[in-house]
Amino acid sequence: MLHRGDMRALLPEDGGDYDVLVAGAGPAGFGAALAASRLGARTLLLEARGFPGGIAATSLWMPMNRLFKDGTSRGGVHELLVRRLQRFGPAACRPGKVTWTDGDGLHVHPEYLKEAMLELLEEARCSYRLYSPVVDAEVEEGTLRAVYAATPEGRQRFTARVFIDCTGDGALSFAAGAKTAVGREGDGRTMPITLGFALGNVDEERLFAFYDQKNTELSLSDVVDRGREKGYLMSNWYSFDRTTVPGVVSVNNGGLPGEDGALNALHPADRTFAHRAGLRLALDFVQLAHELPIPGLEHCALLETGASVGVRETRRVRCDYVVTLEDAKNGARFPDVVARRYGAVDQAGLSDGEGERPAMQSGYDFPYRALLVSGLEGLLVAGRCGSYTHMGLAAGKSMGNMMAIGQAAGAAAACACALERTPRALHYKEVQIALTVLGAVL
Numbered sequence: 001m002l003h004r005g006d007m008r009a010l011l012p013e014d015g016g017d018y019d020v021l022v023a024g025a026g027p028a029g030f031g032a033a034l035a036a037s038r039l040g041a042r043t044l045l046l047e048a049r050g051f052p053g054g055i056a057a058t059s060l061w062m063p064m065n066r067l068f069k070d071g072t073s074r075g076g077v078h079e080l081l082v083r084r085l086q087r088f089g090p091a092a093c094r095p096g097k098v099t100w101t102d103g104d105g106l107h108v109h110p111e112y113l114k115e116a117m118l119e120l121l122e123e124a125r126c127s128y129r130l131y132s133p134v135v136d137a138e139v140e141e142g143t144l145r146a147v148y149a150a151t152p153e154g155r156q157r158f159t160a161r162v163f164i165d166c167t168g169d170g171a172l173s174f175a176a177g178a179k180t181a182v183g184r185e186g187d188g189r190t191m192p193i194t195l196g197f198a199l200g201n202v203d204e205e206r207l208f209a210f211y212d213q214k215n216t217e218l219s220l221s222d223v224v225d226r227g228r229e230k231g232y233l234m235s236n237w238y239s240f241d242r243t244t245v246p247g248v249v250s251v252n253n254g255g256l257p258g259e260d261g262a263l264n265a266l267h268p269a270d271r272t273f274a275h276r277a278g279l280r281l282a283l284d285f286v287q288l289a290h291e292l293p294i295p296g297l298e299h300c301a302l303l304e305t306g307a308s309v310g311v312r313e314t315r316r317v318r319c320d321y322v323v324t325l326e327d328a329k330n331g332a333r334f335p336d337v338v339a340r341r342y343g344a345v346d347q348a349g350l351s352d353g354e355g356e357r358p359a360m361q362s363g364y365d366f367p368y369r370a371l372l373v374s375g376l377e378g379l380l381v382a383g384r385c386g387s388y389t390h391m392g393l394a395a396g397k398s399m400g401n402m403m404a405i406g407q408a409a410g411a412a413a414a415c416a417c418a419l420e421r422t423p424r425a426l427h428y429k430e431v432q433i434a435l436t437v438l439g440a441v442l
């Protein structure tokens with residue numbers, strides 16, 4: 001049973017002081033907060049939206065890839081989340097698809113995901129607050145000392161020994177004055193912004209036979225061409241995911257055509273436009289599906305669009321090491337490995353580079369140095385706003401990998417607090433030991 005009284009200790013009403021403060025509760029922030037609190041650090045997780053999960057929650061059943069490695073457990077926070085989801089039964093999750101980008105994942109019902117994440121955080125005695133965007137930072141002699149969260153009652157100040165930026169946009173690092181970069185080197189273009197949507201009343205067998213190009217004359221590119229001829233707003237590509245609800249599928253797409261990475265989700269006007277256009281894309285797709293018709297979608301209905309647009313790429317924060325495409329291609333091994341990245345190099349349709357689709361053989365190491373924000377003490381960064389080149393980000397950006405990097409940051413932060421040192425003063429072996437304690441498989 002949930003009682004407000006029991007939850008009071010976990011839901012701070014005002015600012016306060018913590019060992020570890022994590023900003024952003026997407027896959028990376030969830031991994032960081034759960035790891036830090038399970039290692040005994042007094043941890044606070046601040047999330048801007050009204051739910052945890054980040055893109056995993058807003059992308060409506062898109063597979064959370066790389067929750068496993070070759071079908072076996074990655075241990076640590078991955079195993080805890082997977083077990084909790086599976087405990088809810090088939091309503092909560094089902095095996096993910098396997099394509100050149102996808103694998104070792106689960107399609108997860110967004111509401112069960114939110115519940116599973118909150119339960120695990122509560123059991124680890126992790127304090128958290130939703131509706132609490134971090135908007136400012138206080139730096140003293142090169143050390144991050146405090147952050148401010150915006151609330152209807154005004155700004156609240158939180159102090160901590162170690163902060164972890166998992167906001168996806170690098171919002172905390174930016175506020176603290178860290179060096180950041182956006183988009184492709186050279187022209188700043190970013191991977192597409194997508195408003196996912198879910199369709200009901202779908203004949204799944206016929207839709208997926210069409211999607212897999214079995215017994216069908218029509219191709220997906222014909223659908224896009226026919227939609228454009230009819231004057232509908234069409235994306236360059238669409239993909240379909242099964243869900244945990246019979247007759248319901250989730251639709252991913254390449255966002256707004258013609259923009260090719262020119263929309264920058266850091267600009268509120270661009271993000272607003274992407275959401276506006278994403279809504280029209282969804283409605284037009286349904287209309288077209290009825291008219292053509294698209295096999296299996298003759299009688300489909302639009303159930304919902306995501307609670308917000310899915311942003312694949314904005315700021316990347318500069319750390320003591322920058323992860324590159326070469327690391328992925330070479331299967332890099334580092335002595336200070338704290339996480340592993342598996343899967344594909346995927347720019348989600350942004351032109352050039354995509355054609356190459358270099359395979360990532362058996363994965364590569366993510367080094368501890370890539371968590372330490374350059375020029376600042378007391379601040380780590382994890383997730384999609386981490387320290388990569390543009391293609392380095394594309395090389396293994398799946399949710400399971402981001403959760404692994406978050407877990408590493410949480411372990412390092414807890415370790416630094418326990419040993420009363422800054423994260424930069426830790427020996428990487430100390431972080432690796434903490435990861436072993438969590439049961440993480442590197």
Ligand SMILES: Cc1cc2nc3c(=O)[nH]c(=O)nc-3n(C[C@H](O)[C@H](O)[C@H](O)COP(=O)(O)OP(=O)(O)OC[C@H]3O[C@@H](n4cnc5c(N)ncnc54)[C@H](O)[C@@H]3O)c2cc1C
Pocket residue numbers: 023024025026027028029046047048049052053054055056059062063064065066132133134135166167168169171172193194195196252310311312382383384385397398399400402
């Ligand atoms: C459309 C789309 C489809 C994708 N498809 C897949 C897929 O099928 N499989 C897969 O594995 N991966 C997929 N990815 C990639 C994957 O979702 C991301 O790489 C991953 O979610 C990144 O995790 P994150 O925690 O770093 O960021 P996010 O998931 O973006 O989470 C960031 C969190 O921080 C919060 N936040 C932001 N600003 C603040 C602030 N100032 N203060 C507090 N909180 C803040 C946000 O609300 C959010 O909850 C997809 C991405 C997109 C956009």
